[in-house]
Amino acid sequence: MIRRVVCLRHGQTKWNVEQRFQGHSDIPLDRTGVAQAARAASLLAALKPTAIVSSDLQRAYDTGAALGRLTGLGVQVDKELRERGGGAWEGLTREEIKAGWPAEFEAWEAPGGEVVADVADRVSEAIRRWVARLPDDGLLVVASHGAALRLGIARLLGLPEELWSALGGLGNCSWSVLEEGRRGWRLLEHNAGTLPEPVSSDDRPEAETDR
Template sequence: MSRRVVCLRHGQTLWNVEKRFQGHTDIPLDETGLAQAARAASLLAALRPTMIVSSDLRRAYDTAAALGRLTRLDVAVDKDLRERGGGEWEGLTRAEIAAGWPREFADWEAPGGEPVTHVAERVSSAVRRWADRLAPDGLLVVASHGAAIRLGVARLMGLPEELWPTLGGLGNCSWSVLEEGRKGWRLMEHNAGTLPEPVQSDDSPEATQS
C-alpha cells in the first residue's frame, strides 16, 4: 500500500463570486460554499482518511471541518498551507488589478505579494511534513487554496518552474490526489469532484482558464 494525499480546495466565498483576490484575507464560505463543503465531505469520507490538516484561514478550515465531523477526525491547522499572499491586490477584482497594474498583471506578480517559488516551497514542505506522519497505507486530506495547492503539487512532483503553469487551477471544493511511488510523489487525479467549469481563484489567469 502507498501513502496518499488529497489536496482539497475550500468552498466558494463571496470574493470568489466577485473575482476578488483573497490571499491571506480571512473570508468565510458563503451559503454555496458550505453546501459544497458538505458534498465534498460526503464523497471524501468514503475514502476513509486517517488524518486531516487545514490552512488556518477559515474558508479552508470550515471546509475541512465538514469532513472532520463525518469521519470523527480532528482537524489540525498549519499556517504554511495558506493561500499565496496578494500584497496590494488583496480585495481587488481581477479587472481592477488589470487596469491598475497592467505589467504586473501580465506576470501575475502582486506588489508586496508572495513569490510563487516561496508558496511552492512552503506548501510542499508542509504536505511532506504531515505525510511523513502517515502509516504506510494512510490517507491525508489537506484543505488549502487554489494557487497554494497547484504550486505545492507542482513542487512536490519535482516539476521545473517553467512547467508549473501546465497544471490547471482547481474549482471550489475540487481536489487533487497524490500517491507516493518509489521515485517520489505522483499526481493521480487533478481538479476532481466537479464537472469542468471556469475556476475563480487567486491563481494566475492562464491556470484558471476553463
C-alpha cells in the first residue's frame, strides 16, 4: 500500500505581489493566479488524483477547483488547511511589519497570530485524516497555503522544529509530493512545477529569499 499526497500551494494574489501578510484573510486569485492554477491543473491531472481537498479560503479553493474541473473530481473543504493566522499583521506589508514590530519580525511571531507548532499540528493532522480515506495506491491533492504546507510537511516528516527552516518556501502553484511508506512519510519532490524564483508567502522571510 503506497499512498501519495501532492501539497499544492494556491496561485498568485494581489496581496502576494504587494507582499502583504494574508493569513486568514480571504483574498482571491488575481489574473496571473488564475492562469497559474490552470497550468498546474493541466500537469497534475496526468497523475490521476483520487481526491482533492482544499482550505476554505477562496484562493486555495479556486486553485483546487481548476484541477477538479479537469479530473471530474469534487473539491472537499477543510478549514484546518488554512494559512497560518497573522493576527495584527494581516493586510500589512513586510516593511510595515518590520517597522512596527522589529523584535517580533525577527522571530516571525505575529501578535495575536498562530504559533508555528500549532499550525504544523493542525495541517499535518488534517492531511493524515484525508489520507486515511484513500484507497490503496490513492493520490490526494491538498490545495492550501505556503507556510501552512511547509509546516505540515515538516511535521509529517518528523523533523525537529529547529530543522524546519531547512525546507524552503513554496512558490505560487508549486507543489511538493509526499509518499506514505511502512516507516513513515518521505518527501519525493519539493517546490516542483516552476523554475526557481523568489517566493512571496506568509512564511518566514528567510524561507522566501533563500534560492
